[in-house]
Amino acid sequence: MSLLDPQLVLELALIGTCTGFLAGLLGIGGGMLMVPFVTFILTTKGYPAEYTVKMAVATSLATICFTSLSSVRAHHLRGAVLWPVVRVLAPGILVGSALGAQLAVALPGKLLGILFAIFVAFSATQMFLNRKPKPSRTLPGPAGTISMGVVIGSLSALVGAGGAFVSVPFMTWCNIRIHDAVGTSSALGFPIALAGTAGYIWAGQGLPQMPPGSFGFLYLPGLVIISMASMLMAPLGARTAHRMDIQPLKKVFAIVLYCLAAYFLFR
Template sequence: MSFGLEWQLIVELLLLGCCTGFLAGLLGIGGGMLLVPFMTLLLTLKGFPNDYIVKMAVATSLATICFTSISSVRAHHQRGAVRWGVVKLLAPGIVVGSMLGAQIAKALPSNVLALFFAAFVSFSATQMFRNKKPRPTRQLPPAPGMFGAGSGIGVLSSLVGAGGGFVSVPFMTWCNVPIHNAVATSAALGFPIALAGTVGYVAAGWTLHGMPAGTLGFIYLPALLVVSAASVTTAPLGARWAHRLDVQQLKRVFAGLLYALAAYMLYKAFTV
């Protein structure tokens, strides 16, 4: 392995990739909710500059999701769970929002970005645990509203390096889309979010001086290669499990994971 990766770090990244791939398939979250905190920890231990660590973790997470989402959505599509009409309406706004989010992240201090991550993920988890039922008449908005919703999902996803499931799944379930369809559709939305966000982070970090070796913009290439290779193999397994769990189990797993990750990033916000 080039770029001086130690074997211990390779093993850690492989394990991280396996876990994030499984969760991407299970919850439609792209894996970023797990990748960003743990990538932040690994880059911190490797001694990378504090000013770049969270942004590199976010950027590398988004790049990894480009590969993970393809594997995950293929498994969900084979079960007929993806709402492709919803994907078509949300994707344009998501692309615009993801590109914008990367530029906003460039201007934010790392501790502010970590604090934002913790706050928003905690909110999403609370909404899941409350399990408040939407009005039966509520439906997805028309095309202009879907573009606006997609833009918001894209900005938030790009800011925290996630595939968008932590926003798009609650949004769709709030609009009475069944949870299993929301998870599958969110998995499909992960690719345009990740691709647009990746391009944005490459551009944002392209002209910066003092970036560590092995980076492309803000993306840490060795981690991208190792995590992607592992995650694409476990994403289909997670997708199969998603269809075996009932609605309440799936929501509780989703919310519990979000709380745990928010806690770590809250800690990071005050220690960066």
């Protein structure tokens, strides 16, 4: 299979277009779309089944490095990125992402998928029902916020997502408005993706029967094509997000989380 096969290029570009729009709209990296479809594409090309999911996760994380930069710029221009929150969460996220990538290589995929689906469905329900946080509730102290960063980073690296499925509900629970939570989450996607990608590259070194163009578990053709398409669409998603009312945006995000939970249950 040529790296420049037209059908392969078209498939990867379509994935990038959809995930880029979602990244800008909801502050997510689009892993719930990217991981299953990249896995399907690599499987149909005849690559070893034990590698395809991990390669899809690694490629999803790597594209978030680029998508998040495009998305966060659009949100920053609208004043929707809380940089003090990013600075406190980022150290824990870096540690958690690196650990999560290593855990993903070792843990049974079925058990991980079921536990993750339950957690995501719970978060979606809380947001869909619009549970109101206590008016006095704020972000925890530095130690608590850094610890939450470790959790966000670990879960994100395990599933190839940008972390918004945890960070947005967490921030809204702490009385941060949804638009600021989405914008801040887009900024957190970069450290999550960078550390997670490095972990997957390290874990996949020297394995036999890897597809051409792979670097560890990272699938370079997918990274290049998906990133280019997604960076073009992320600003459009961000502009759409800032034209929407808060409550519909919450429900859209909850529906995306339900889709992610269903994918992991029925994978």
